[in-house]
Amino acid sequence: MLDDRKLEVLRAIVEDFVSTTEPVGSKSLAERHGLGVSPATVRNDMAALEDEGYITHPHTSAGRIPTDKGYRLFVDQLSTVKPLSPAERRAIQSFLEGAVDLDDVVRRSVRLLAQLTRQVAVVQYPSLSRSSVRHLEIVHLAPNRLLLVLITDTGRVEQRVLELPTTLSDDDVALLRQAFGSRLHGARLVDAPAALSDLPDAAPMAIRPVLTSVMSVVLETLVDQPEERIALAGTANLTRHVLDFPQTLRPVLEALEEQVVLLKLLGEVNDPTTVHVKIGEENNVEGLRSTSVVTVGYGPDGGAYGGLGVVGPTRMDYAGNMGQVRAVARYVGELLAGA
Amino acid sequence: MLDDRKLEVLRAIVEDFVSTTEPVGSKSLAERHGLGVSPATVRNDMAALEDEGYITHPHTSAGRIPTDKGYRLFVDQLSTVKPLSPAERRAIQSFLEGAVDLDDVVRRSVRLLAQLTRQVAVVQYPSLSRSSVRHLEIVHLAPNRLLLVLITDTGRVEQRVLELPTTLSDDDVALLRQAFGSRLHGARLVDAPAALSDLPDAAPMAIRPVLTSVMSVVLETLVDQPEERIALAGTANLTRHVLDFPQTLRPVLEALEEQVVLLKLLGEVNDPTTVHVKIGEENNVEGLRSTSVVTVGYGPDGGAYGGLGVVGPTRMDYAGNMGQVRAVARYVGELLAGA
């Protein structure tokens, strides 16, 4: 149905269109790429590709442009992830090596990614639930108010103020600190409920009620409703493609302002170890239907910490951007694992 | 030089242009506003206004549009800050009343402001240096590593990990906690150096060296380099004015991504109690030369906590936006003062 040459024609169309922004015609295509066949032949192939829905043309006498389906085929079968240039490698290293803390790492990464890909970049902070506890501190602010400070292995520091239904003494708090600390140190937050499950039984009878209540509050705030954070950069790059989104820029910017939307983008990755691409209409997000999203997980085992990626026009350099996204994810993963 | 009617003509031009986006001519102006004079007279006035540099016209046979100087005069002398509509009042209340913590307040405020003004909104988190200490906690993470957690009166929680040149015992840390806590509780951060000045002398000889070293690190991180945070929303609103910035959208978005730039905008306010307006070229920021910025301080005494404002095209509804910015600042100020 689609022989090799037709696929080659599709690849050529995608590559030409991505680099020139203009519908590509049979003649220039046959010339520029060494296909060794005449324009007429290319036209026949194009007609076939169009029948199958991989390409289309804006009007009768115009060249062809890829459809979402065409890009999909291109990404899945025709392109190989482009390795980074030495210059890019150097850029990543010099950009990230000076980072002092997690905030700094994330901020630098997102800017780096935006600069490298010339797209909008998104980086998720290491997810709390997937991190493990380096230190958990409980501070007694007032009789019925505790400050919880959690430091994770990735260097993320998160704090909550808890209002308690009961009052506690300093000794109680010391007990709590000891009990939680010993059980949670080194544990992953998702495992926290299990790690704490024996706590009520092991504790002195006197503080059991308050302990269970504190426990439930702790679990709720840290495990059930973990706060996800996102960094964004390079929205100005969208304006470079103002040709691509005629009046669509607005909804894109709106979508990018929604944390929820961004989390959804990064979170929908099933297999976090490979680079994922969502093309145009494949995005379930209203407003990003005219964009493509390239994401990947970072951290040990590929995606243990969180996700990052870029958002750009469907007419993007998939091979290059996939390589850049993957490379940044690896560097960041290593950086945080070594911290 | 500029009699009352000329000023009235300028006002009419600004108002018409702001609402229609189109250069305004003498005839339609004389009709629509009840000036009671003929178009010819208006033309004479316009010529005078143009000589003075308050208005200009894009080409010979086009209507007039205000210059930056014209907007400036309008803002300074011709417009009165527009009071909010009941609907706007209600919107503010219902939007802000559900806020649970500082983060929430800021996030809601910035979205509210963006929605109300239909511009890009900027809200600065309550500045650390201008806040006072509600609680300062020192946690002993490791022999030579401390975690500092600062809670301010506005509910902002800030933490730093300090690496020390020396090692400390738990007792040392307890002493530190006690010494810092008693002196800083309730003090404004700007006053921290003074509040701590007697500390080295009052402390037991044994820990003086380490204490002074900790002190200097604490002061440095909390007072000398306080971390300012900024929230941004409504960038999508820029696209509504794509007519105003033909190819200028890019630099605007770029400028808005720079924390430093935003802080500069909010920080340049001399008298924080009144609404400030920077028009077009008045902005010292490259990239915002085609925009106007409306800012005001919020908090007790007008600007004690921080600043907030909006960024939009020079062709904006100054009276309305000034009112909205001021109103939100008041509500937020009250909200945080009551917390």
Next chain:
DNA sequence: ACTTGGCACTCGACTGACCGGAGTGCCAGG
């Protein structure tokens, strides 16, 4: 001295006609 109506002039915006070129689809022949 200021206002006003009149008038000539300018210039952008819109229209319709025209043309060239890029590109297509189809067909018949190799």
Next chain:
DNA sequence: CCTGGCACTCCGGTCAGTCGAGTGCCAAGT
């Protein structure tokens, strides 16, 4: 199955012409 040829489509640019909004200026009126 590929290829060259050919007729056709349609976009984009150009050019001339018209229209209308708006201006600047002047002379007359109050």
